[in-house]
Amino acid sequence: MNKVSTIALAGQPNCGKSTVFNMLTGARQHVANYPGVTVEKKVGILSVGGTSVELVDLPGTYSFTSYSLEERVARDVILHDDPQVLIDVADCSNLQRHLYLTLQLLEMEKPTVLALNMVDVAERRHISVDSSKLEQQLGIRVIRTIGKKSFGRKELLDALAESMTATDENPQRNYTIDYGELESYITKVAEELLPLSTKNYPLRWLAIKLLENDAEALAFVSKTNQNLLATSTAILASVEEYREEFMRVTGQDIERFIAKKRHEACASICKECVTARSQAAETFSDKLDRYICHKVFGPIILFAILFCLYQVSIVLGNDLAQRVWPMWAALGDFLMQIFPQPNFLVDPVSRSLGSWTIQSVTAILNYLPIFFLLFSLIAILEDSGYMPRMAFLLDRLFRKFGMHGQSTLPLILGGVYVGGCAIPGVLATKAIPDERARLTTLMVVPMMNCLAKVPLYLILISAYFSDHSGIAMFFIATVTLFMALPVAKALSLTVLSKYESAPFIMEMPAYHLPTVSGVLHRALERMWLFVKKIVTVVIAVAVIVFVLINFPTLSTEVQNGFEQKETAAVTKFLDVTSATTLHNAVDEQNLMDLILFADGYKKAKTWSKRPCNITRNPTKICRKKSAILQYCC
Numbered sequence: 272m273n274k275v276s277t278i279a280l281a282g283q284p285n286c287g288k289s290t291v292f293n294m295l296t297g298a299r300q301h302v303a304n305y306p307g308v309t310v311e312k313k314v315g316i317l318s319v320g321g322t323s324v325e326l327v328d329l330p331g332t333y334s335f336t337s338y339s340l341e342e343r344v345a346r347d348v349i350l351h352d353d354p355q356v357l358i359d360v361a362d363c364s365n366l367q368r369h370l371y372l373t374l375q376l377l378e379m380e381k382p383t384v385l386a387l388n389m390v391d392v393a394e395r396r397h398i399s400v401d402s403s404k405l406e407q408q409l410g411i412r413v414i415r416t417i418g419k420k421s422f423g424r425k426e427l428l429d430a431l432a433e434s435m436t437a438t439d440e441n442p443q444r445n446y447t448i449d450y451g452e453l454e455s456y457i458t459k460v461a462e463e464l465l466p467l468s469t470k471n472y473p474l475r476w477l478a479i480k481l482l483e484n485d486a487e488a489l490a491f492v493s494k495t496n497q498n499l500l501a502t503s504t505a506i507l508a509s510v511e512e513y514r515e516e517f518m519r520v521t522g523q524d525i526e527r528f529i530a531k532k533r534h535e536a537c538a539s540i541c542k543e544c545v546t547a548r549s550q551a552a553e554t555f556s557d558k559l560d561r562y563i564c565h566k567v568f569g570p571i572i573l574f575a576i577l578f579c580l581y582q583v584s585i586v587l588g589n590d591l592a593q594r595v596w597p598m599w600a601a602l603g604d605f606l607m608q609i610f611p612q613p614n615f616l617v618d619p620v621s622r623s624l625g626s627w628t629i630q631s632v633t634a635i636l637n638y639l640p641i642f643f644l645l646f647s648l649i650a651i652l653e654d655s656g657y658m659p660r661m662a663f664l665l666d667r668l669f670r671k672f673g674m675h676g677q678s679t680l681p682l683i684l685g686g687v688y689v690g691g692c693a694i695p696g697v698l699a700t701k702a703i704p705d706e707r708a709r710l711t712t713l714m715v716v717p718m719m720n721c722l723a724k725v726p727l728y729l730i731l732i733s734a735y736f737s738d739h740s741g742i743a744m745f746f747i748a749t750v751t752l753f754m755a756l757p758v759a760k761a762l763s764l765t766v767l768s769k770y771e772s773a774p775f776i777m778e779m780p781a782y783h784l785p786t787v788s789g790v791l792h793r794a795l796e797r798m799w800l801f802v803k804k805i806v807t808v809v810i811a812v813a814v815i816v817f818v819l820i821n822f823p824t825l826s827t828e829v830q831n832g833f834e835q836k837e838t839a840a841v842t843k844f845l846d847v848t849s850a851t852t853l854h855n856a857v858d859e860q861n862l863m864d865l866i867l868f869a870d871g872y873k874k875a876k877t878w879s880k881r882p883c884n885i886t887r888n889p890t891k892i893c894r895k896k897s898a899i900l901q902y903c904c
């Protein structure tokens with residue numbers, strides 16, 4: 272079987288890789304305006320020039336020198352999975368910084384296409400990038416894209432098809448950084464590496480990495496060639512010697528020197544290709560951050576936002592739920608028609624189990640409007656770029672309890688806002704560089720308020736705090752967090768104390784205006800997750816409880832006893848009614864119909880109570896009562 276070609280999407284965090292992935296594959300990968308959303312590689316299928324290829328969305332990484340978990344994932348795919356083409360996604364509004372990774376990708380000598388994403392943001396900030404000049408400079412195709420609006424999709428696909436064929440016939444000639452005084456050492460190491468089989472590693476790249484003291488490159492050379500052990504040892508010895516010599520001759524440390532040269536290369540490319548009208552002007556995001564990240568106003572705004580979140584979703588959501596309830600009731604009624612009718616004493620198992628399950632499921636589905644509002648508001652917060660600010664504000668508090676500003680995202684995904692899920696929350700802890708904080712966060716994420724706990728909260732709130740439901744939910748969320756913090760502190764002081772701690776560094780992305788479609792998609796997607804998860808659990812529990820209640824069935828003697836009581840009750844009822852004006856309407860044949868009618872009336876009355884207070888509409892009730900009397904008489 273032919274191996275399916277792979278195209279990998281690489282780039283710095285939050286530049287829109289997952290958005291471009293969604294644009295190309297039509298998938299619904301999690302996208303949000305904060306760095307570190309994608310923590311594992313995600314695979315989708317894409318058709319390029321009529322050929323089906325695998326598209327891999329990678330975690331964002333600022334460079335290939337820091338050994339963070341995300342970087343390891345990205346590096347493994349690029350070097351070991353041997354993708355046929357790389358799509359390097361760069362934020363057009365911040366090109367110089369993004370080129371730092373681009374140039375490192377080009378050193379890996381893979382056919383690369385640069386997706387110059389967020390051109391809309393760049394235009395808004397009066398930054399213009401000459402893409403044809405950039406193409407000439409880098410030696411690769413440069414495609415302008417707006418991932419959010421699927422702009423540039425076709426051009427990107429054409430460029431990918433072109434690059435896939437270019438690999439066989441005429442390989443790309445990429446931009447090469449001139450490392451100045453280091454060049455002679457790079458050449459020497461590359462020549463020494465020639466006898467080794469370097470597999471996917473380009474010689475120049477491997478030579479630079481060895482000189483940079485890259486742990487993986489050093490391990491590769493020392494381990495992979497058992498037959499050439501002496502050669503490997505000699506190479507490693509010369510690399511060490513070159514490093515010392517370079518330091519002695521230039522007085523500079525190689526890692527810093529390489530980073531400086533890369534930054535200089537990025538700056539010189541941008542000088543040629545980028546024009547910015549007002550570089551020094553304060554952006555809208557900067558102005559907003561003066562208040563949002565302020566020492567005093569920041570926490571007040573955070574508190575107010577969270578309070579509004581619960582107030583809107585719970586109070587408004589409850590109101591909406593009451594209006595939607597008759598729809599679920601009608602659906603329940605409709606479904607009940609497929610089951611056989613009950614007898615006076617015996618309710619067929621299929622009917623009672625069906626009714627039990629339908630009622631359990633519709634009771635849960637009734638909470639959907641609340642979830643819809645809650646998830647929409649969380650999506651707005653995620654897409655607007657407020658989350659990293661929240662992480663910044665909470666860092667000081669979290670740090671006191673052994674966590675980290677970056678613990679905010681895992682806790683939110685886990686359900687600190689109410690309605691999360693521990694699995695994505697635990698996965699998101701991967702992005703926390705501080706090992707102690709990562710493990711501490713990982714342990715407390717399951718304490719958050721996952722989707723499954725929310726219906727219970729809502730039942731308790733409507734029973735005891737119906738007049739203050741928003742505040743009650745806000746209280747539950749806050750209490751959960753304040754219960755998790757001491758546990759986090761205890762863990763970080765005891766079992767996790769031996770792990771290392773690192774400072775909090777997080778990029779503050781610019782604020783984006785969330786799109787209606789993006790917010791709706793996210794809210795509906797999470798709601799669907801909730802429905803799938805909860806409904807299957809509810810059905811399973813309902814069936815188990817039903818079986819436990821109904822089996823084993825009654826013994827024959829007890830059943831006979833009940834049947835005798837049934838006959839006696841029916842006879843007595845008919846005797847009593849025969850003495851009244853109802854004697855013509857009630858007989859043994861239509862007795863069951865009458866009971867079912869009364870039962871239906873009782874249900875209709877209960878449901879009519881849900882959307883509006885029964886006392887508000889007395890005429891409706893009177894009409895129903897008179898209909899019953901009419902039937903009976």
Ligand SMILES: Nc1nc2c(ncn2[C@@H]2O[C@H](COP(=O)(O)OP(=O)(O)OP(=O)(O)O)[C@@H](O)[C@H]2O)c(=O)[nH]1
Pocket residue numbers: 282283284285286287288289290291301302303304305306307308309310330331332388389390391392416417418419420653654655783
């Ligand atoms: N205005 C604008 N926003 C965009 C564009 N592409 C992506 N975004 C937004 O940028 C933010 C980040 O997008 P993601 O696709 O999550 O970025 P990513 O590179 O996958 O991020 P990580 O997984 O954290 O590395 C989201 O809010 C997107 O909606 C674009 O072309 N224009």
Ligand SMILES: [Mg+2]
Pocket residue numbers: 288289290301302308309
């Ligand atoms: Mg992503």
